[in-house]
Amino acid sequence: MISKAYEGSIDYFQVMDEGGNIDQSLFPKDVDDSKMVSMYKYMLLTRALDAKILSLQRQGRAATYAPSLGEEAVHIGCAFAMRKQDFFVPNFRQHGMYVVRGFPLDRFILYWKGFEEGDAVPQGFNGLSVSVPVGSQMPQGAGIAYAFKYKKRDAVAIAFVGDGGTSEGDFYESMNFGGVFKLPLIGLIENNQWAISMPRNKQTASKTLAQKGIAAGIACVQVDGNDMLAVYKAVQDAIANAKNGPTLIEAVTYRMGMHTTSDDPTKYRPDADAEAWKKKDPIVRVRAYLTKKGLWNDVMEQQANEEQLKQIDEAVAKAEAFKPDPKSMFENVYSFMPEVLKQEEDAAEAANFWR
Amino acid sequence: MQMNMVSAINSALDIALKENDDVVLLGEDIGKDGGVFRVTEGLMAKYGEDRVVDTPLAESSIIGAAIGMALAGMHPIPEIQFAGFMYIAYDQLVSHAARFRSRTRGTLTVPMVVRTPVGGGVRALEHHSENPEVLYSHIGGLIVVEPSGPYDAKGLLLKAVKMQDPVVFLEPTRIYRLFREEVPDGSYEVEIGKANVLRQGSALSIITYGTMVQPVKNAVEKKGVDAEIIDMRTINPIDEATILESVKKTGRVLIVHEAPLSYGAGAEVAARIAEKALYELQAPVMRVAGPSMPYPFPAYEGYATPNEKRIGDAIDKLLSA
Missing domain, CATH: 3.40.50.970 (Thiamin diphosphate (ThDP)-binding fold, Pyr/PP domains)
Structure with missing residues (x-):
């Protein structure tokens, strides 16, 4: 005889469509008008900051940069759904998360200028520094969630991964680890359709990325990643359910820019593709919603842009005034200074650090 | 206990x-x-x-x-x-x-x-x-x-x-x-980053750690040589000072480890001695180590792993150099 050993499906939802229309049945109850405006402003700030760092890179004033253009709703939606005590485990593209969670902008810029000091985490930030090796941050998220459960703390670890990152062993291992121990862990797949030059359909034969959580025995859901309210709701639901175990959220979005400043997407990406996604821009739909409700207008938009540019310019100036200290490279390798490393430091300093 | x-x-x-x-x-x-x-x-x-x-x-x-x-x-x-x-x-x-x-x-x-x-x-x-x-x-x-x-x-x-x-x-x-x-029942600490001089001696310095400490001790005892035996205990960061001090005393150095010879810990130790105590040496630094190959299956391991005999032979060669 044959019976069904497993049956399952993946839900997809959207709260606000491309025209700014709301599905009231899904609208998060704790999002009032002022929160909507605040979320919108943070999306604007993130996009303006992104454009600024990209421009700095093109002028040789920043190192290689990974832009977040088009993916702002994933970050802002998630950041607003998180509580202060919830923990943020990034890869390298969650710029909006840093912005909302109060990471100093000048430090953020300093990171992309290539200084470790920009990766230093402020006290109480409740998040990790940027993680470059794709997928490898995920088991750390599971370990942080284990610590929260072990210490009986009401907190959740939220670990970001890209669509490409879901092909990594560490991604599967972390979801499995979280499932086994029923950890307060959220895996947030920022599916921007591209892993450098590899499109989503060549990355995996899996119909959704969310369903990869099924094998780990955890809750999984797919949402419109260009809809900040859908991401907000998905993360909020997952936090509410965290005492029962992990949730894997796939936020479907689109990387409007390049992977990093070292590649040219026109080489591998059909123009029509990007054009089609422009219509789904995460910022445009919120502006339409707010304008319709009389909560936003062109004057406010212009004022916000001016204020934000000023804020960003001040941060850039502060970052550019930063004076590096080569000794700091040597002095943060261990909790103590090994004698042999001290010799290397002294020799480097005696040679004026090769300058 | x-x-x-x-x-x-x-x-x-x-x-x-x-x-x-x-x-x-x-x-x-x-x-x-x-x-x-x-x-x-x-x-x-x-x-x-x-x-x-x-x-x-x-x-x-x-x-x-x-x-x-x-x-x-x-x-x-x-x-x-x-x-x-x-x-x-x-x-x-x-x-x-x-x-x-x-x-x-x-x-x-x-x-x-x-x-x-x-x-x-x-x-x-x-x-x-x-x-x-x-x-x-x-x-x-x-x-x-x-x-x-x-x-x-x-x-x-x-x-x-x-x-x-x-x-x-x-x-x-x-x-x-x-x-x-x-071993004490209660708590105690052994310093990390500090090598252990297991035996004081003046004829040669044998620098080793882990599995090779026992065969080194046996070989020294059998040969009846006045070797200084250093157990590194911490491989990284290396306790360079203890090694250099011993080299200055003996002028002859044998490094023994089970890991493969090429790019092994012995290479690091020998390089530091060459940089900082070359003129104290009376003979070239010698190494006894596993061969530069994947670790063999169990039936072959006895042919590959350094043992008392190989260490003893190296001691003889070093002392006659």
Whole structure:
């Protein structure tokens, strides 16, 4: 005889469509008008900051940069759904998360200028520094969630991964680890359709990325990643359910820019593709919603842009005034200074650090 | 109390778990089974399943989750069942455990002790006899320790769990039950980063660690030579001062390790001697090590691993040079 050993499906939802229309049945109850405006402003700030760092890179004033253009709703939606005590485990593209969670902008810029000091985490930030090796941050998220459960703390670890990152062993291992121990862990797949030059359909034969959580025995859901309210709701639901175990959220979005400043997407990406996604821009739909409700207008938009540019310019100036200290490279390798490393430091300093 | 190295490490883990609620053990089969070498025997029964954690069979997430625990204020002691299965977790150690302190300028740190059995000589299957100490020692930010007996194992482990750094703690399987020695029941620490002069001597310096300490001692005794024997105990960071001091005294150096000769710890020791004590030498530095090849299957290992005879021959050659 044959019976069904497993049956399952993946839900997809959207709260606000491309025209700014709301599905009231899904609208998060704790999002009032002022929160909507605040979320919108943070999306604007993130996009303006992104454009600024990209421009700095093109002028040789920043190192290689990974832009977040088009993916702002994933970050802002998630950041607003998180509580202060919830923990943020990034890869390298969650710029909006840093912005909302109060990471100093000048430090953020300093990171992309290539200084470790920009990766230093402020006290109480409740998040990790940027993680470059794709997928490898995920088991750390599971370990942080284990610590929260072990210490009986009401907190959740939220670990970001890209669509490409879901092909990594560490991604599967972390979801499995979280499932086994029923950890307060959220895996947030920022599916921007591209892993450098590899499109989503060549990355995996899996119909959704969310369903990869099924094998780990955890809750999984797919949402419109260009809809900040859908991401907000998905993360909020997952936090509410965290005492029962992990949730894997796939936020479907689109990387409007390049992977990093070292590649040219026109080489591998059909123009029509990007054009089609422009219509789904995460910022445009919120502006339409707010304008319709009389909560936003062109004057406010212009004022916000001016204020934000000023804020960003001040941060850039502060970052550019930063004076590096080569000794700091040597002095943060261990909790103590090994004698042999001290010799290397002294020799480097005696040679004026090769300058 | 007389203890073998298995009981000594078990005792250290027991003390670490008792003294600090933030200490947890995690790994494959370490709970009910007590670990494949029974090093963690009885600890799950005593401290519970959330502190002695049987994990899924996935080494990268064992180390990765331990890093996460450490970042969140715990002090995990992950076990990888054999060093030959730790390569899959190498990325977590190299790309993250070693770098968090440095990349965040000390704002995020990874205090943890990774325990794993190393070395051959117990007729184990392929991948169960690896000597990867230099793979970890080449990575700034990691501490690499390899004890040569029960007393050192317990004291070094108790020191390691007090440090705020990631420590790779390599346990030679051959020594686990090889001999017993007097080990205090309670807590004590053996300094990390400091070599141990096991025997004072003036004719030559033999620098070794881990599994090779015992055959070196036997060879020296048999030959009746006045050798100074140095047990490095910590491979990284290296205790250069103790080595150089000995070289200045004896002028002759033999380095012995089980790991392959090429790019081994012996190369590092020899290079430092060449840089800083060349004119103290009365003969070229000699090395006795495993051959530069994959570790052989058990039936062949006796032909490959350095032993008393090879060490004795090297002593003769060095003293007649």
